[in-house]
Amino acid sequence: MTGTGPVEPVEPVAPAEPAEPVEPVNSYEPDKSYDVIGVDAPRLSERWNTLPPRTRRATLATAATATAAIAAGVLLAPTPNTSDPPAPVPWPANVTAWHYLGPGTPTTNSPTTTGRFRFAVSIDHGPPVTLRVTGTSSPGLHAHATPAPDFTVHVGRPRRITVEITVSDCSDLPLNADLPFLDVTLRNMRAIQRHSFIFGGAFSRDLSELLHTACDPPPARPAPLPSGSAGSQNAD
Numbered sequence: 230m231t232g233t234g235p236v237e238p239v240e241p242v243a244p245a246e247p248a249e250p251v252e253p254v255n256s257y258e259p260d261k262s263y264d265v266i267g268v269d270a271p272r273l274s275e276r277w278n279t280l281p282p283r284t285r286r287a288t289l290a291t292a293a294t295a296t297a298a299i300a301a302g303v304l305l306a307p308t309p310n311t312s313d314p315p316a317p318v319p320w321p322a323n324v325t326a327w328h329y330l331g332p333g334t335p336t337t338n339s340p341t342t343t344g345r346f347r348f349a350v351s352i353d354h355g356p357p358v359t360l361r362v363t364g365t366s367s368p369g370l371h372a373h374a375t376p377a378p379d380f381t382v383h384v385g386r387p388r389r390i391t392v393e394i395t396v397s398d399c400s401d402l403p404l405n406a407d408l409p410f411l412d413v414t415l416r417n418m419r420a421i422q423r424h425s426f427i428f429g430g431a432f433s434r435d436l437s438e439l440l441h442t443a444c445d446p447p448p449a450r451p452a453p454l455p456s457g458s459a460g461s462q463n464a465d
Contacts, residue, residue, distance in 0.1 A: 399444035
């Protein structure tokens with residue numbers, strides 16, 4: 230059998246006491262030191278939004294003017310002409326010139342078979358040219374520059390040199406030099422060339438004088454008279 234018993238009185242619940250305020254954990258304490266690992270500047274958009282409207286309009290107008298000026302400068306700038314290649318280095322023989330100055334002074338011990346001849350060598354343009362005299366117009370002659378066999382000539386600075394020519398064989402040597410030449414090796418940044426420089430006039434006369442001195446035979450001596458007297462014949 231089921232029934233309901235007497236109801237016990239319930240005591241009123243006391244109101245909860247207010248909670249105490251909790252101190253934040255990461256609060257800034259001025260007595261402590263903090264490491265600075267970076268500083269973020271205000272973003273451009275944030276700074277732009279803080280500007281007054283008049284300032285923003287003036288800034289946009291200035292930027293537009295500067296952009297237009299740069300574009301005009303790019304359009305009007307002259308285009309470099311790359312169609313013409315740089316001029317090539319000239320051939321050394323094409324820019325070198327020789328000028329005869331006259332006979333040189335012989336040394337005290339120079340033999341009669343050797344002559345000295347002075348020249349001025351110049352180049353018109355291009356890099357320096359180094360030269361060496363290797364011979365002259367006949368196999369019976371030997372030629373070289375003195376005192377050094379090689380010499381270098383620069384633009385605008387003609388070089389005076391002396392060429393020494395020695396007669397070594399008179400057998401097939403023409404005594405009258407007609408348009409004699411010098412065999413020369415020339416070298417610059419482009420090439421090494423062999424070339425013959427032809428001369429006439431004064432150099433022909435001076436070289437002919439050397440050849441006659443070295444190769445003319447001495448004047449023939451008169452034949453000696455026979456010694457003794459003619460015999461006489463007696464007729465019977």
